[in-house]
Amino acid sequence: MEPMALWKRVFILIVCAWGIVAALPNAFYAKVESHNDAVAAIAAAGGTATPEQEAAKAAWPAFLPSALMNLGLDLRGGAHLLAEVQVEDVYKARMDALWPEIRDALRDLRDQVGAVRRAPAPDGVLRVTLTNAEGMPAALEAVRGLSSSVVTLTGVGQSTLDVTSEGNDIVVQLSEAEKRATDERTMQQSLEIIRRRVDEAGTREPTIQRQGTDRILIQVPGIGSADELKKLIGQTAKLTFNAVVSRTADAGATAGPRNVLLPSQDENGIYYIIEESPVVSGDELVDAQPSFDQNGSPAVSFRFDTTGARKFGDYTANNIGAPFAIVLDNQVISAPVIQSHIPGGSGIITGSFTVEDSTRLAVLLRAGALPAEMTFLEERTIGPELGQDSIDAGRIAAVVGMLAVSVFMIASYGIFGVFANIALAINMALIIAVLSLIGATLTLPGIGGIVLTIGMAVDANVLVYERIREELRQAKTPGRAIELGYERALSAIVDANLTTLITATVLFFMGAGAVKGFAVTLGIGVITSVFTAIYITRLIIELWMRWTKPKTIVV
Template sequence: MLQFPAWKICLILGIMLWGTMMALPNVVNMSGAPAGVPKQGVNLGLDLQGGVYLMMEINPDEVVANRLEVFAIDVRNALGNKDGKPLIGHLSTVEGRTLNIELTRPDADGKFPMDEALTRIRKLNSSVEGAIGGAKTYEVEPAGPALIKVTVPATAEEALMKDALAKTMTIVRRRVDPEGVSEISITPQGNSRIILEAPGEPDATRLKNLLSRDGKMTFNLVESSPSAIAAAEKGVVKPGYRLLSGPQTGQLLVRNIPEVTGADIATASQGYDDGNRPQINFRLNGNGAAKFYQTTRNNSGKLFAIVLDDTIMSAPRINEPIPGGSVRITGDFTLEEAQDLAAIIEAGEMPAKVQFLDQRTVSATLGQDSIRAGIRASLIGLALVAIFMILAYGLMGIFAVGSLAANIILIVGALSGLGATLTLPGIAGIILTIGMAVDANVLVFERIREEQRAGRSPLTAVQAGYERALSTILDANITTFIAAAILYLLGSGPVKGFAVTLAIGIVTSVFTAFVLTRWFTVMWLKGFKPKKFAL
């Protein structure tokens, strides 16, 4: 217990050196430090750095409706003339939470091929992932001699919402932080809400505009025949087409069924055209590139509309087949618009539109005030604890205060090294740790006092004190660590920030109180060999 061989001393010094190096960027500019040395300090949370807080929600009705629309495309392909199967004429419409499939081509006897249609559609109906008993995603039932209704049961809806929430969180992160370098926080609330905290972001309106877009991108052929355009201008739109407009193209008659969709896009980025104006570059995946090449090869001379959220971004004319799958959108974009649009395209389409329920903006000035108040409270707490320990335990109290200072360095170093985010409740956790960190020392010192009163020498009293206090110290800190873990797992936002610093503080305080203070004490005992402790 009182033996400190060379390897133990090297380990203690190594841990302290690591903690100091990790904490150093918080007080010194380390931008010019060599490789391997940290250059950034602790990440500051929204309440300390300032930024934007948004609470968003996705509507279950919209999630279900969007999934039914996707299923309707699969149904169209299944009922079409494919793989030698006869075409089954039908008309599909999504009304709320129901997909209505109306069969439109009876046979010579006036009967509709209901059984064949149900068989084809049910083959598309996959099982819900993780559901017991192989429950299906959709309920497919006949509702008349020529009508099939497709709905989503409650068991499947729960799974769809869970999947939609996870995808929405991923897309939100990709849009807000496409480079993956910002310290944003995205946490779920229940099964339909998301909380976004973006420290350092000054513009809440820009974030909302970025997230309110569906991000649905399609490549559609344009009908340019004069008769169809003239009819559309009179309100008679050619079946299978719709009128869309764009800032650069005006109104165009665009085919409903796209040739290429956003799912075929591999990457997107902001770039510059030959005139050094911002543009959007993106590359299609293998499947998308093949479809794009086939379309441009078979439709020479036609306009090819690039549509984002029902707005035509561009409509170039197809002059020749375009292989490779590299596409660009040019226009009168600002740099920020091009960057945001590239982030939206890269992130992909939202499972459902997000609705904003709450919005808060924290100014950077208020964050700095919180930091100053937290530092002041920490210093006052440290000073009061130091005064008490020195008055109560003398030299041993000084050892404890030295360990407490080392504990704070290790906490800050661990936060920096682990990339954790420090919040205002996190500062409260550090202040609480300052008070808790000396508990172990108090238990040990009181044990040593008892052993000295029983007639033991200082060396044996120290050994007995540490041995008998060990189990109590571990029990107290393990239970507190479990509480911190539960707070982190079940809490969110400020509660997580408090739990992180509390958990790190528990680990570092056990090390400094039981190892560092003991090392100080043993070094002093072996160096000065006192006959009695002044406790």
């Protein structure tokens, strides 16, 4: 039997050692997870650590790897939501924002069109009434001049606005091409903002995926309940700073043109009439952090970008003594009186907040406002007890499967079956090590993939051992029989595992969610199984042959 090259032996031993060491943290999951959380928290605090964080950090040696497999929703427990994005809200907002532009564009044509007013119309449609219909052609041309080209490959050459006339009215709405482009942008923006909000909250490995044309699937392991997740992502968090016209207790008060009537969040029965156009909006925020006001009550401090800071500073300088409404999602959360010029673009939002409220509001403001409201069609909370039951069941399945395979191999191939079992154990360590290295999320289907790999892992050994038996029947020496067994079984091993790897690849790219988890573990298991069967068992057999120097072998 020709000995394996020295560099191959060294490489195999290094890979085996790495696999065992890298998989080790998963055997102490809770301790290592606390260690990792403490390290992250200390780094975020600039190196400052509490005694509890120092204890958690010291609980796991720094010289050992600390990468863990992330546990999926079905193993850790958490919240599951299926949300529908109300994309039509964006159409309405676009029309509301377009009205001042149309009014200004028609102002220069007043001699031809007469007076201009906005008429009632369904959401997403802007209807403008002219008192002089003779100026309609000029008015249509002016309004169409506000349109632009649709910014998509499929909408090239098409206008963003559909402008028509009905009697004395100009009817404006988004074109079909622009609606499709707007829907796509709205969904992409919603996905990104949800992802940022969930990441800001410090959750692990969330699943945030688009489903169909207007739905989003959100699965967040480790969060307490679906209600908690809804509070985090369900609020649009549209923040504006508006000039206050008046304060009233009449819920039916007339706001007047270009004004809106909004309720106060903290003052029951009190309403504010504010100007519809904001002085500054939350889009110009660059930072928001939970803090405390001068009375020690929870609040949110904020900071604008350069443009927002200039607008905020100019307004406060010119309106000292006037109230200034801070509006969040169509509620006035506070309306402080401007005491002095506020330069620098920073300030503080006060209200009847708890610490949790101020923290959540800061997260929402940092992540940005959702472009449209969401309706939750499905919600589930998976408790950690159920997740632990799944982990225990998966662990039992893996252990039972491994024991059954080990007994079969020893009964069928004796000492060579023991060698295959050693390689199988190393194979399991390598799978866990690779999953930890790439930060993969382990789910119940993923455990199924690992259990399946246990059964498949010894297939290559069976092929090799049966081939060795055939060579021994032809009176080959033990060393030569082993060498030929590995050489002649190699093509069958590669063929069988290559087809499985192709299947796993197709499942990964065509599947979603749990199917991807199964595909990842199956694909990694195929690669590590081939490596352990061809190289590790051969190295073990070679070392055994050199040590025992048997005249005959029984396989």
